[in-house]
Amino acid sequence: MKMKLSRREILGVGSVAGCAAIGGSILKGANFATASPSAAALPWSWKKIDPAEIQERAYQSAWEKIGCMYGVCEAILGTLADRYGAPYNTFPVDATVYGSGGIGGIGAVCGTINASGLLFNLFVKDQNDLFALCSEMSLWYEKASLPNYKPKKPKVDIQIAKSVAGSNLCHVSSTNWANASGYKVMTNEHFERCNRLVADVAVQLVTVLNQYTAGNMTFKEKLNDFSLQCLSCHGPGNSEANVAAGMTCNPCHENPH
Ligand code: HEC
Ligand code: HEC
Structure with a gap:
């Protein structure tokens, strides 16, 4: 992928350095001894997951909290935690519930895209790659016709109309789907659509992480x-x-x- 921006421009190096300088003087007296010693340094090592294995878990977890960001994070980090323990089991997955409904129902960025960024950040060292991967997921999401996933144990067992989000915003994505399907937003049918979409994004995300960490990512x-x-x-x-x-x-x- 051809990046238009230089690393300096993307990272806004000047202003970040400025903040650090101000923050540094304010924090001088702070007691850092209370910082948790348990958080393993990033990046964590990605272990290959077969995307098909996590679909149903993503869907069911999303229903558990009506949490799109949570569903993606729980399925992926939960699977790694079950298999390998630390550090994957040290991440507080419950801290991702806020991402639901485009950040607490605001309708801003879809929680699945928020989740993708978070997970890339855990597993990807190079910051240019991190940003490029975020962009890859967002552009894919904007164009994909979703949901595709047919749950093994559907909570709402109906035919779900597909739609193209056109935007990574929850508001736009949900409203386009409401128009395509004829259902109202914030109904069980809407949640069913979103929770199936969670499974689809989890699959895409795992596929990308598998490819990226194997060194054969094509943007x-x-x-x-x-x-x-x-x-x-x-x-x-x-x-x-x-x-x-x-x-x-x-x-x-x-x-x-
Ligand atoms: C060739 C350069 C150029 C391209 C290409 C271009 N713009 Fe602009 N745009 C300008 C300039 C210069 C202004 C400010 C002067 C003006 O209002 O025309 C502007 C102003 C605007 C404004 C503010 C206009 C307003 O009414 O105040 C919007 C919105 C905008 N552009 C959107 C777009 C979008 C969307 C596209 C792509 C479809 C686009 N521009 C492509 C040069 C460009
Ligand atoms: C989610 C909706 C949304 C998207 C997506 C979006 N914009 Fe905007 N944009 C706005 C709003 C709202 C404003 C502020 C009101 C206005 O000027 O129309 C704005 C303002 C602008 C302006 C006017 C700036 C000025 O000085 O008046 C330009 C130019 C512009 N956008 C270009 C873009 C370009 C280029 C893209 C794609 C890379 C883009 N926008 C994507 C909503 C959006």
Whole structure:
């Protein structure tokens, strides 16, 4: 994958360093002895998982908390924890429930994409790769027709209409699905759709992690031509440089020029 930004630009190195300097002086007197000694340093080593093995667990876990971020994290980290123990069992998976409904029901980023970023962060050392992987998952999610998964033990045993999210935002994804299916949002049918989608994203994520850590990752996704054209002026480093976004632009913008 060709990255447009330099590492410095992506990481916003200047401002991060500035914050660290301020933070450093504020924290000088803080007592760091209370920091937990148990958290193993990152990255943790990824162990190959057969994607088919975790689908039902992802779906069922998502139902457990009506938690899309939780479902993805529980299925993957829970599977590794069951097989290998530490460090995988040291991660507080319950801390991912907040991601439901695009962060506590706000309708912002889909919890499955939030989960993908978190898991990449646990297993990927190189920060440029980390960001590229986040982008890969988000662009895949925007375009995929989902859900595909047919649960072994469905909670709501109905035909679920598929839809293309068009956006990584929970609001847009859910509303597009509501329109495609005729169901209302925040109903059991909507949760059934989202929890099946959790299984699909878990499969995609595990597939990507398997490939990446085996050294044979091929980045396939890219922004559509409409969005690339916008960014050729509005993107970082270009003439306007007033837009920092890797989301597809056209769900929200027409070409105003
Ligand atoms: C050739 C460079 C160029 C490209 C390509 C471009 N823009 Fe712009 N855009 C500008 C400039 C310059 C301005 C500010 C001047 C203006 O308002 O026309 C602007 C302004 C805007 C504004 C603010 C307009 C307003 O009404 O205040 C929006 C929104 C915008 N662009 C969206 C887009 C989108 C979406 C695309 C892709 C479809 C795009 N632009 C492609 C150069 C570009
Ligand atoms: C989720 C919706 C959403 C997406 C996706 C999105 N934008 Fe926007 N964008 C907005 C909103 C809302 C504003 C602020 C109101 C406005 O100016 O339209 C905005 C503002 C802008 C502006 C105007 C900036 C100014 O100075 O007035 C530009 C240019 C722009 N977006 C370009 C893009 C480009 C390029 C992309 C894709 C890489 C993109 N946007 C993706 C919602 C979105």
